[in-house]
Amino acid sequence: MSEDNDLILEVRHVSGGYRPNSLFGRSKAYKEVLHDVDFVVRNGEILGLVGESGTGKSTLAKIILGLMEPEEGEVIHHSPRPQIIFQDPYSSLNPAYTVEWSIEEPLRIYGKYDAAERKRRVREMLERVELPEEVLKAKPDELSGGQRQRVSIAAALIRRPRFLIADEPVSALDVTIQAQILRLLRELREELDLSYLFISHDLNVVYQLCDRVLVMKRGRIVEQGSVEEVFNHPREDYTKRLLAAAE
Amino acid sequence: MKNKKINGYLLAGIIITAFLLLLTVYGAIHTPYSPTAYTGMKFEAPSAAHLFGTDKLGRDIFSRVLKGMGTTLSVALITVIIGAVVGTAVGAVTGYFGGLVDDTLMRINDALTAFPSILMALLVISLLGPERKSSLILALGIVFIPSFARVTRTAFASLRDVNYITSARLMGAGNGRILLLHLLPNTGRVLLPALTIGFNNAVLAEASMSFLRITPLETSLGYMLSEAQGMLATAPWYALSTGLVIALLVFGVGLIGEGLQQRNKEA
Numbered sequence: 001m002s003e004d005n006d007l008i009l010e011v012r013h014v015s016g017g018y019r020p021n022s023l024f025g026r027s028k029a030y031k032e033v034l035h036d037v038d039f040v041v042r043n044g045e046i047l048g049l050v051g052e053s054g055t056g057k058s059t060l061a062k063i064i065l066g067l068m069e070p071e072e073g074e075v076i077h078h079s080p081r082p083q084i085i086f087q088d089p090y091s092s093l094n095p096a097y098t099v100e101w102s103i104e105e106p107l108r109i110y111g112k113y114d115a116a117e118r119k120r121r122v123r124e125m126l127e128r129v130e131l132p133e134e135v136l137k138a139k140p141d142e143l144s145g146g147q148r149q150r151v152s153i154a155a156a157l158i159r160r161p162r163f164l165i166a167d168e169p170v171s172a173l174d175v176t177i178q179a180q181i182l183r184l185l186r187e188l189r190e191e192l193d194l195s196y197l198f199i200s201h202d203l204n205v206v207y208q209l210c211d212r213v214l215v216m217k218r219g220r221i222v223e224q225g226s227v228e229e230v231f232n233h234p235r236e237d238y239t240k241r242l243l244a245a246a247e
Numbered sequence: 248m249k250n251k252k253i254n255g256y257l258l259a260g261i262i263i264t265a266f267l268l269l270l271t272v273y274g275a276i277h278t279p280y281s282p283t284a285y286t287g288m289k290f291e292a293p294s295a296a297h298l299f300g301t302d303k304l305g306r307d308i309f310s311r312v313l314k315g316m317g318t319t320l321s322v323a324l325i326t327v328i329i330g331a332v333v334g335t336a337v338g339a340v341t342g343y344f345g346g347l348v349d350d351t352l353m354r355i356n357d358a359l360t361a362f363p364s365i366l367m368a369l370l371v372i373s374l375l376g377p378e379r380k381s382s383l384i385l386a387l388g389i390v391f392i393p394s395f396a397r398v399t400r401t402a403f404a405s406l407r408d409v410n411y412i413t414s415a416r417l418m419g420a421g422n423g424r425i426l427l428l429h430l431l432p433n434t435g436r437v438l439l440p441a442l443t444i445g446f447n448n449a450v451l452a453e454a455s456m457s458f459l460r461i462t463p464l465e466t467s468l469g470y471m472l473s474e475a476q477g478m479l480a481t482a483p484w485y486a487l488s489t490g491l492v493i494a495l496l497v498f499g500v501g502l503i504g505e506g507l508q509q510r511n512k513e514a
Contacts, residue, residue, distance in 0.1 A: 065417060081417070086414075091409050091411065094429055102411075109418050155418075159418070
């Protein structure tokens with residue numbers, strides 16, 4: 001297999017930030033959040049992204065997903081339709097609709113399957129995220145946080161993307177529910193041939209789940225390597241401090 | 248579920264409004280007397296035969312009120328639908344897209360709001376020709392657009408970057424689909440109370456316009472109120488019954504609006 005086939009995502013020298021709009025077009029007050037961020041996600045791996053809050057992790061996610069333009073550099077996807085799971089399970093599902101509607105919607109947008117095939121795929125995905133069929137008719141406000149997160153995962157995966165960004169997907173959940181969702185994400189990676197960029201400030205969670213890890217400080221990647229390498233032999237003081245804080 | 252609860256305001260409002268609506272429907276099918284025919288003595292006080300008495304031409308006021316409610320309600324309803332549909336469309340586009348579209352449309356909106364609404368309506372009516380009922384409806388409809396645009400713009404703007412909308416965008420949903428299918432159903436909590444307020448304003452606006460005899464309408468509540476003004480000493484029940492019906496109508500719908508807002512707060 002060639003080197004390129006092995007990559008699912010390339011982030012090349014990306015810098016980016018915010019330019020608040022003034023009344024007449026773009027203002028000059030540019031606030032740079034990311035500085036020359038450069039990394040790859042390999043096929044099938046779970047890449048962790050750690051760092052304190054406000055360090056630019058979510059901005060990076062937005063740029064990767066094309067929700068924001070980078071000022072410099074480029075993002076190259078080697079798989080179609082990357083998806084995201086958010087931290088807050090209460091704002092990631094449309095409160096006006098049932099679970100069934102939310103999971104089926106991506107297929108309706110795709111438009112290639114008839115109603116029966118869509119229903120079949122929704123039920124299959126529901127089984128994969130280990131939810132009972134009764135939840136299909138429920139509205140999001142009738143579900144627990146963990147159930148909602150499972151529904152979000154089902155909706156994100158129903159069109160079989162190969163790459164998923166998980167932006168603090170368990171940090172709003174109870175510890176026992178956290179463990180269940182992490183196990184589910186690990187299983188789904190195997191079953192559906194997925195790669196993740198797993199954003200977290202919780203180093204214990206990253207240690208459990210990830211293969212490699214990026215350490216981000218004020219918009220720069222200061223250290224990267226395998227989880228064992230970085231966590232057991234951190235080179236940067238910043239990483240050491242993060243690790244000390246996690247213990 | 249908590250947000251499906253019916254509170255006291257809502258219940259009282261629905262009962263009052265439903266009662267008046269039933270009366271209006273009844274009036275459209277059948278009135279005790281013809282609302283325009285001479286039926287007996289003039290200036291008769293309310294009695295079993297004439298619930299609200301008769302006016303100076305001996306017409307039955309109860310029958311006229313039934314007829315007038317039909318006119319007023321239908322004008323108010325169509326007016327508010329025009330205002331709500333166009334206003335929501337403007338609010339959706341400006342709130343969702345933001346930027347230059349937003350700035351331009353909302354400044355026009357501000358300019359319209361700054362104009363006294365009666366004056367605005369007069370202007371439109373004089374442009375369209377004052378002889379037709381449709382001119383009044385259109386004029387009032389246009390007057391109601393800015394308030395709906397403002398309310399819905401805020402709702403759409405506050406939801407456009409919420410996570411489930413971001414997800415929909417990533418799934419490839421187009422802007423039209425996001426606006427209509429993903430966002431619109433979630434603006435109900437601001438749109439419904441705004442509709443009740445708009446409806447009440449429309450009832451009052453129709454009443455003032457025909458009270459001022461700006462358009463030669465058939466029997467409407469406002470027109471009757473202006474008729475009643477001339478008979479205040481001889482037939483006070485005319486002004487009283489007409490005014491009371493307007494007040495009750497506005498009160499009932501106002502209660503529904505208040506009830507909806509209370510329910511939103513609880514939820």
